[in-house]
Amino acid sequence: MVDKPHLDEEALAELQDVMEDEFETLINTYLSDSRDRIESLKKAISDGDAEALAHTAHSFKGSCINIGAPRLGALCREVEKAGQDGRLSDVQPVLDTIDAEFQRVTDALHTLMAGGAE
Amino acid sequence: MDESAPLKILIADDSDSDRLILKTLLKRLGHMVVDAANGHEAVALFQSETPDIVLLDALMPSMDGMEAARHIKKLAGERLVPLIFITSLTEPEDLAGCLEAGGDGFLSKPYNRVMIKAKVNAFNRMRLMHQALSDQRDLMHERNRQLLKEQHIARGVFDNVAHTGCLNAPNIRFHASPLSVFSGDVLFASPRPAGGMLVFAGDFTGHGLPAAIGAMPVAESFYGMAGKGFNGADILREINQKLVRILPKDMFCCGAMVEVDFALNQLNIWNGGLPDMWLMRSPTERYSLPSRHLPLGILGPDQFKADMETVRSRPGDRLLLMTDGVLECSDSEGQLFGEQGVRRAIENAGLSRHPFDALMSEIQRFTGQHKFGDDLTLCCLEMVDEAGQAALPDAVELSTLAGPTQWRCDYELQGSTLGEFNPLPLLLHICMEVPGLRRRSGEVYTLLSELYNNALEHGVLQLPSEWKYTPEGFDRYYSERAKRLSRVDGHYIRFSFHHDLTALGGRLRVVCEDSGEGFDFQNHPVLQATEMAQSGPRYGGRGLALIKRLAKTVQFDKKGSRVDVVYEWFF
Numbered sequence: 001m002v003d004k005p006h007l008d009e010e011a012l013a014e015l016q017d018v019m020e021d022e023f024e025t026l027i028n029t030y031l032s033d034s035r036d037r038i039e040s041l042k043k044a045i046s047d048g049d050a051e052a053l054a055h056t057a058h059s060f061k062g063s064c065i066n067i068g069a070p071r072l073g074a075l076c077r078e079v080e081k082a083g084q085d086g087r088l089s090d091v092q093p094v095l096d097t098i099d100a101e102f103q104r105v106t107d108a109l110h111t112l113m114a115g116g117a118e
Numbered sequence: 119m120d121e122s123a124p125l126k127i128l129i130a131d132d133s134d135s136d137r138l139i140l141k142t143l144l145k146r147l148g149h150m151v152v153d154a155a156n157g158h159e160a161v162a163l164f165q166s167e168t169p170d171i172v173l174l175d176a177l178m179p180s181m182d183g184m185e186a187a188r189h190i191k192k193l194a195g196e197r198l199v200p201l202i203f204i205t206s207l208t209e210p211e212d213l214a215g216c217l218e219a220g221g222d223g224f225l226s227k228p229y230n231r232v233m234i235k236a237k238v239n240a241f242n243r244m245r246l247m248h249q250a251l252s253d254q255r256d257l258m259h260e261r262n263r264q265l266l267k268e269q270h271i272a273r274g275v276f277d278n279v280a281h282t283g284c285l286n287a288p289n290i291r292f293h294a295s296p297l298s299v300f301s302g303d304v305l306f307a308s309p310r311p312a313g314g315m316l317v318f319a320g321d322f323t324g325h326g327l328p329a330a331i332g333a334m335p336v337a338e339s340f341y342g343m344a345g346k347g348f349n350g351a352d353i354l355r356e357i358n359q360k361l362v363r364i365l366p367k368d369m370f371c372c373g374a375m376v377e378v379d380f381a382l383n384q385l386n387i388w389n390g391g392l393p394d395m396w397l398m399r400s401p402t403e404r405y406s407l408p409s410r411h412l413p414l415g416i417l418g419p420d421q422f423k424a425d426m427e428t429v430r431s432r433p434g435d436r437l438l439l440m441t442d443g444v445l446e447c448s449d450s451e452g453q454l455f456g457e458q459g460v461r462r463a464i465e466n467a468g469l470s471r472h473p474f475d476a477l478m479s480e481i482q483r484f485t486g487q488h489k490f491g492d493d494l495t496l497c498c499l500e501m502v503d504e505a506g507q508a509a510l511p512d513a514v515e516l517s518t519l520a521g522p523t524q525w526r527c528d529y530e531l532q533g534s535t536l537g538e539f540n541p542l543p544l545l546l547h548i549c550m551e552v553p554g555l556r557r558r559s560g561e562v563y564t565l566l567s568e569l570y571n572n573a574l575e576h577g578v579l580q581l582p583s584e585w586k587y588t589p590e591g592f593d594r595y596y597s598e599r600a601k602r603l604s605r606v607d608g609h610y611i612r613f614s615f616h617h618d619l620t621a622l623g624g625r626l627r628v629v630c631e632d633s634g635e636g637f638d639f640q641n642h643p644v645l646q647a648t649e650m651a652q653s654g655p656r657y658g659g660r661g662l663a664l665i666k667r668l669a670k671t672v673q674f675d676k677k678g679s680r681v682d683v684v685y686e687w688f689f
Binding site: 011014026059061065066067 | 132177227
């Protein structure tokens with residue numbers, strides 16, 4: 001199901017174009033924001049709060065798509081759906097995948113920024 | 119307003135990275151951006167920054183976009199501030215919820231530069247159009263308010279000039295719309311200095327301000343001249359001349375003038391373009407008095423005919439006059455009330471009903487309305503005993519100046535002027551310069567007019583007053599009067615005034631002399647009788663009797679063609 005690329009090169013190129021000098025700030029903002037959101041997702045599961053889970057996943061999904069991380073966005077969508085359906089038990093494996101995917105995205109974005117800075 | 123002018127845009131999104139992207143995108147488009155991370159902040163910023171457009175994320179912690187939207191729309195009031203939801207929601211119910219909360223449109227994630235620019239521009243156009251409409255509406259409200267205020271003021275000025283005069287006299291019943299100033303109908307009534315009254319009804323072509331402006335000089339001339347003793351014909355000539363000068367070509371005034379003489383029981387009427395007047399004597403006896411002239415304001419002074427028709431009346435007779443509005447009343451099917459409606463109403467009035475009430479209720483029945491059009495004027499005046507009539511009020515303000523006290527004045531009218539000019543207002547005006555006499559304008563006017571009419575009709579024109587005793591003679595009297603007035607070459611009427619002060623007031627001596635053959639004053643019943651027990655309509659007799667009653671002394675000489683009258687007034 002999750003067959004989207006880790007990074008959307010085209011979207012990122014456009015963002016770079018738009019943001020100019022602020023591109024790095026944007027990426028760093030996104031990364032720290034995302035770490036908070038992953039923590040929120042975990043908390044919602046331990047609290048058993050399906051609504052908060054769906055909510056946070058929905059917002060997280062939007063940011064991911066905007067920044068050009070479609071695979072992470074698709075994973076968020078799965079969590080959102082599970083939250084909406086109240087299937088909290090199904091979420092843990094997806095969350096683990098999100099952790100891993102986020103690490104990949106972080107690395108890729110760092111590489112991108114390092115490349116852009118050269 | 120400039121469509122490409124930079125806008126102040128409020129954005130609210132709890133995702134810092136998304137907000138940063140959107141903010142940057144909008145700034146690149148040249149706009150000013152204020153941003154909020156949740157609904158609360160958004161509402162607060164909306165109040166403090168008054169942005170032009172709002173972009174709201176639908177789902178946010180601490181007051182979500184929907185609730186913020188409701189607050190913002192409420193705060194915006196009449197101002198249209200386009201509110202666009204930024205959302206990745208796709209469910210129709212969710213999207214509908216956004217619109218119900220006050221949203222004007224959507225912008226979906228991920229952001230697209232082209233779409234954002236197009237949306238902001240589209241909503242800005244809507245905003246500007248709304249603004250333009252609101253501004254125009256406000257301008258129209260303001261204009262309308264201003265117009266009403268001006269009309270109100272104009273109404274006040276108009277009421278001061280065109281007051282209702284003596285329309286509230288007990289022998290007059292009338293209906294005139296309170297809004298008639300701007301409908302073009304006028305109705306005036308004024309007592310005459312020597313008793314009797316003048317009534318004028320008018321109907322201007324057109325409505326609104328032009329009609330009201332036209333009515334002003336008519337009112338001014340009518341009241342000004344009536345109070346100074348001018349007769350109906352003089353006033354009609356003056357009004358006509360004024361209207362010809364001031365009104366545009368396609369505007370004129372249909373009008374009727376009625377000179378009411380209660381003492382002589384006589385009506386002088388002039389109808390130029392108004393519906394037939396009706397003289398009602400009894401439920402079965404009535405006469406219509408149709409228009410015989412063109413309306414006022416059409417003919418030049420040389421072509422205008424102000425001749426009034428003299429109609430004998432009896433106490434209790436009622437004269438009904440009305441404007442076109444009465445005939446133009448329509449029923450629910452658009453049928454007009456018309457002349458037959460008026461005729462039907464007064465024919466059915468019978469004995470018990472006042473014709474005014476009969477006509478009014480017939481109009482109400484016909485139109486099915488209790489309130490009818492503004493331009494409907496109806497007036498009914500009844501011939502009554504003069505004693506029941508209030509004369510011109512003596513409350514004319516006294517000048518603080520003493521005025522002339524010792525003076526002489528000779529005034530002589532000659533030849534054809536006798537047939538063309540009424541000298542009474544001028545003579546009265548001279549006497550009214552004396553404050554003591556001004557308080558007695560009615561008596562002075564009566565004195566002067568009786569002297570003048572006797573000198574003219576019985577002295578110069580040699581008309582026998584006996585003719586007036588019978589209806590046939592009455593008509594003959596007036597046709598003969600007109601005929602003889604055209605042959606007055608070589609004749610004259612001379613007035614000599616002499617005023618002086620006395621210990622208790624003043625004394626006005628008036629000598630009136632005419633070129634006629636005089637009359638046998640030695641054997642005149644009035645001058646011989648010690649009592650004034652006059653009965654019957656003896657006109658010449660009445661005149662002399664009045665003079666004797668008002669004056670201190672009356673002396674005739676030169677075979678009765680010279681009268682010497684002394685009138686006294688007291689402080």
